[in-house]
Amino acid sequence: MKWSLWGLVLLGALPMAATAQKSTAEGIAEYRAMLADGNPAELFEARGEDLWKQARGPKKASLQACDLGKGPGVVKGAFVELPRFFPDTQRVQDLESRLLTCMETLQGISAAETAKTPFGQGEQKTLEGLVAWISAESRDMRFNLPQSHPQEKLAYEVGKRLFYLRGGPYDFACASCHGEDGKRVRLQDLPNLTKNPGAGNGFGAWPAYRVSSGELWSMQRRLNDCYRQQRFPYPGFASDATIALGVYMGVNGKDGASIAPALKR
């Protein structure tokens, strides 16, 4: 997190007099600008960096030998190339899925157990810090997901199918809310995730600190709640479906700059 004097400058520049009647959109923009300085995600980043270096789990090992796709221990730039295909697991993995693998192989912490753990508890809490820090290490870098392996291409196409899949009692697909430009649900802008700039902005904001719950949400948790609101059944944590959606959004967001971990409603 960069602590610039931006917030201060903005505060000074904004007309604060109660007489100034603003449009709703301007009001919301002002609210967000005021909060931009001091994103509590930074608390999670600090915890995540510690957790990466700490010897933990039955094997009392750190995660410093974890290969996030750019070689063992390389964190910088890894986030903007995920999800990608990993030869050792023969699987396309996103950040959360890859961390499950590393925690299991290096630390002896069961991936299946962590995937089953409710959000915000136990090793899921560990993941919150890790994804905050790892994504922050790629802040301002541009998304460039690999699409050379056949599995990466397949994951993109499957992600696209899932994005447009209407189901549940409300007939909702991801595309119902995120398939067009300039739409809102209530007052929240909905990024069009089928192309840039929406895909880069939307995909590139998560993990994020959610002010509504005061929690750090990974992309897996974000997608889990999307599917809940879509009235779908429950997607497994780091399942192929949620990873494939990540590939679809991330590839569509190519060259968009990562602002994760961002601050969201």
Added chain:
Amino acid sequence: MSDPMRIRAQAQGDKVTVRVLVSHEMESGQRRDAAGKIIPAWFIQSISAVYDGKTVMSAQWGPAVSKNPFLQFSFKGGKAGDKISISWVDNHGDKRTDEAVIS
């Protein structure tokens, strides 16, 4: 054990601007859990900053301060390279002090 605070103290001219993020639930005592039971209040009640042995800010907080609180203030006379320390106490009697170097 609580997590460390994130403290940024920046000197500009004769003034030091301090921004603090605190890791704390700040449970209001107004919310109910899934079973309908009130979640007991748990929040920071006092927070203060000390520079060069002198208190440069002290505050009392109620349960309306947001979860993972943010705080900003500024004072005169601080120098880059010196330390500032921030301490809080909550209504459980838990407390924590962290230091940062003024940049």
Added chain:
Amino acid sequence: MERREFMQKGSGATVLGLAVAAGLMPAAAGAQNAPGWNKTAFETKSLNDAVKALGGNAPVESKDLILQAPEIAENGSVVRIGAQSNIPGTTQIAFVIEKNPSALAAAFDIPAGTDANVSTNVKMGQSSNVYAVAKAGDKYFYAAKEVKVTLGGCGG
């Protein structure tokens, strides 16, 4: 969901009312209070009562006290508010949110040498008048602004 638990408009008020009646207000529910914590002040329901509990009375509006708050809050769980007092000899700045269960949100002591300019994040249960209060000498001043709290997201 989380949002509603804290601040559902209609039923929230009832929940809060019951909590007060049952003696479940913040201080009573905690194990103990920090030394010097002004329990009475944090139980007040209005600007005037809050000021009284802080040791003053009848605050007057002042143009030299600038309250920074958004007109609309996208989410009531986190609202950035700040105050800058240009009133000479300001020794305290407090924030009062009229419609919160405990109106006083925070009170900052301003020692000599510290700017009378502080900001923090507060929760707002619903749209409300927000006040900054400044103490100078033995007088109290205030500045007011209405902050609208909106419902957001899919609401489920």
Added chain:
Amino acid sequence: MMTTKRQAGLLAFSALLAGCAAGPSTRQVDEATQQVLKSSFREQGIARLDRLAPDASNQACSEAQGRPLDEKLAKSIEAENLATVKMPGDGKFIGDWREGEKIAQNGRGMTWSDKPGEANGGSCYNCHQISKAELSFGSIGPSLYNYGKLRGVSDPASPDSKPIVDYTWGKLWNAKAYNACSDMPRFGHAGILNEAQLRDLMALLLDPKSPVNSQ
């Protein structure tokens, strides 16, 4: 190390794809998607797995991926959906707009965290502007502010108003009857809202005294 269930997902297709530089075929994507759905989702609370099986309308609109449907297909889907519309049993279309406003505000219902048997909301403000007083409204659907007034409804019970009253009921009951791939849920058809709730929403939209039309 990874669960067998997960290995069965995309991995099964790597052999198929070997040496295939052009990317997967439609059939490969179809099959992989089905496998991924099967291995990724589970039942939770009231959200059962049958929710993943699209009916004919959803199937066609999913496949279209946002592009317009073939006109003949669209017409047949609309006809099928129109046939499901049930007019109110007692012939009463208009309820209480105050209740309607509450239903329009309420975005809850039918998620895996909702309990069975609880009344659902209409989520209307998520997508539509409705009454002027609510600033927090979405824009996925058109504004419904002055809905009745703009359509000249001064008395919803009058014969003049009959066509628009019928259409509005039908649209709420099954939006796909008028637009095959509408983004709007089929509130009556899918059992999201009951007749009494629909009447209250009708009042919100059409009653001249409703703030939608009076302000």
